Amino acid sequence: MTSYLLKGVSVLGGAKQDLVIRDGIIADGGKADETIDADGLVALPGLVDLHTHLREPGREDAETVETGSRAAALGGYTAVCAMANTSPVADTAGVVEQVWRLGREAGLVDVQPIGAVTVGLAGTQLAELGAMATSAANVRIFSDDGFCVADPRLMRRALEYVKAFDGIIAQHAEEPRLTEGAQMHEGEVSTRLGLTGWPAVAEEAIIARDVLLAEHVGSRLHVCHVSTAGSVEVLRQAKARGVRVTAEVTPHHLLLTDELAASYDPVFKVNPPLRTRADVEALRQALVDGVIDVVATDHAPHAVQDKECEWAYARPGMVGLETALPVVLSVLGERWDLIADRMSRTPAKIVGLDGHGGELTAGSPANLTLVDPSARRVVDPSELASRSRNTPYAGTTLPGRIVATFLRGVPTVLDGKAVK
Template sequence: MSLSLARRPLVSYLIRNVSVLGGDPTDLVVRDGLIGGTPTGDEEVIDGTGLIALPGLVDLHTHLREPGREDAETVLTGSRAAALGGFTAVCAMANTTPVADTAGVVEQVWRLGREAGLVDVQPIGAVTVGLAGEQLAELGAMAESAARVRVFSDDGMCVHDPRLMRRALEYVKAFDGVIAQHAEEPRLTQGAQMHEGEVSARLGLTGWPSVAEEAIIARDVLLAEHTGARLHVCHVSTAGSVDIIRQAKARGVRVTAEVTPHHLLLTDEKAGGYDPVYKVNPPLRTQSDVDALRQGLTDGVIDIVATDHAPHAGHDKDCEWAYARPGMLGLETALGIVFSVLGPDWELIADRMSRTPARIAGLAEHGHTPADGAPATFTLFDPQARITVDPGALASLSSNTPYAGMELPGRVVATFLRGVRTAFDGKASQ
């Protein structure tokens, strides 16, 4: 059982010769939860030569499965995976059992996160009761709860009723909340198994058209424009979606968007072997979509990278493609994949994986550049290292990673949350 941060003794650290966001080597002193001060000689010394100091990563889209599916993941095991991946905060999606659609359930998840004490676990509340898309959930009660929920999503299910979506946007506008939409027109995806295109035709699998995503995004940016509320688009996956969001931002619509690491790297060609580890929602798309997503992330049309970490128990993945649950692990491999895509643009990585997701989620203690006076909430990353992904060595309870056996660049060396070292040299703190 992990000790909560409040029960852990604070150790002072001196990190020597570390590069903050690619700058000249410097020394960082970590004391009393903050960065700064003069070394006194009682610090634990960490050799930071060759390491990059980044603000602690923030994931706006994580599935921790607890309560209800503790056979796939728990808040504790997901927190370990997050800390090892360089994250200091994760936003836990609402599709648990029971659904996080009441103040009681979101507070339960929030408290479990505090007990784990490895990352800040910020619950996301459901938009509708039971994710059924028929009645608004207790948005106000969740916002006023101890968890202080500010982001709401029926992820896994689309809020497909435009009238209900409008009401949700209007409701959260009162406290500057965000509706995070899973953009999928369900009438266009019935029976769909993968991206609709040449590969689906060759494999004989029912296709999932790009327009199913794009139609909902187009509708919702108009609703956000009409209401003046904040809309966030989950796991954007098509070039057409990028174009719609670009046009909406040009008009001043309050819309943000995310892309997952797997949609930045993998294509629908991976489905060729019918391996269900590559089954995901939304599906892997074409190389032209991947190229558009990368460009959108670089130029700011897509605001953030979010993992959509979706652990599944073995029996939910080790089966025929048609019966397998969609989803992939993401927390422990995200930074390496983004680094492989963006290269050593540390400012851009910090913005897309820390500062902006922290701002969208309202996590004021996160997203700060490691510097004197800042919270000691940061990550040390070795860009010269290489890791080979071993599913059996991951901290998650599940092993459904699409990167098994793949060599990824870079390695998270350490993660600090308010001065507490939550992961170091491949091990999460106990």
């Protein structure tokens, strides 16, 4: 295995130092086979995404495990959690093991499958949670993302079941009876445009219900893609009571607002929808405060025909793996330790990914990424590694450039380009 000297690198924005990568770990000095001039670069622990849609099996026209893994590596990620809404749904040990093996074969990031909570994401019968947990994929998070586990009795049963092995239920918080036919955030803009609104309370009501269930059961709950100021307050109160709840926010909900829907460009259609400026500000503060624990991309690639159509018929979702860190940099600034915590340490801890999210010190696994904070990038959809092009940042200049990514000491990205 080739060894590398990262010369003059700044770990988490600190003083310049030399890091040596040898035999898959960060070594305590010594010589190396190759030297990378890292002057001006910042080293972060490899990023970990709790919410990625890789589409395989079933929708390889939109994304595959390999193409999504390559996009992740180029975004500075060393591990991603693959959502269950594939075709067939990842609701059995066989399907989650297939996704896990495809990730290992690609060898670009560690792909950790997320299992479905219910059979076929239908919300009526629990899936094979135990079988998925004991499979080779070692599933620890279960989610029907894309659909809410709306039945409270079923949600309670799921929380009770996974408690036995300290698993997590990750909820897509959306009361479906309040969002039927919804096209965007319910508010002044939706009224002006004449589009059916998706009210904030549809998210907040489910979160409130589920934190009470999690508190009653004593189990772990994770809330996907929090998008409203009201949700933040529900989470703040739950955490103050000691409820075992964690939450994520997406880069796009930290930056974009519902005003963009006025363009009727379906690239801005997402679930949950883009919210108001006040919601964006509340989400940013909650991320800093730790009320929201992590940034997760909700990377949602779609084939051309599913996005380049009328707004009402377009599938919701945006790609985000390759732009997540630059967007977060534009929001938080160069607060490197905070970024490392919200995008690497904490997500790795939540899902239990040993070897990821660690300190960049001698003896630690060499899962890391190098960032050039002085670089500026104009997002060109045609240059994305993802098989899909539905980015909301086309033509936007974002700060920061991923120069290199290492997975257990093996480079997956060098000089900003995928190694394989």
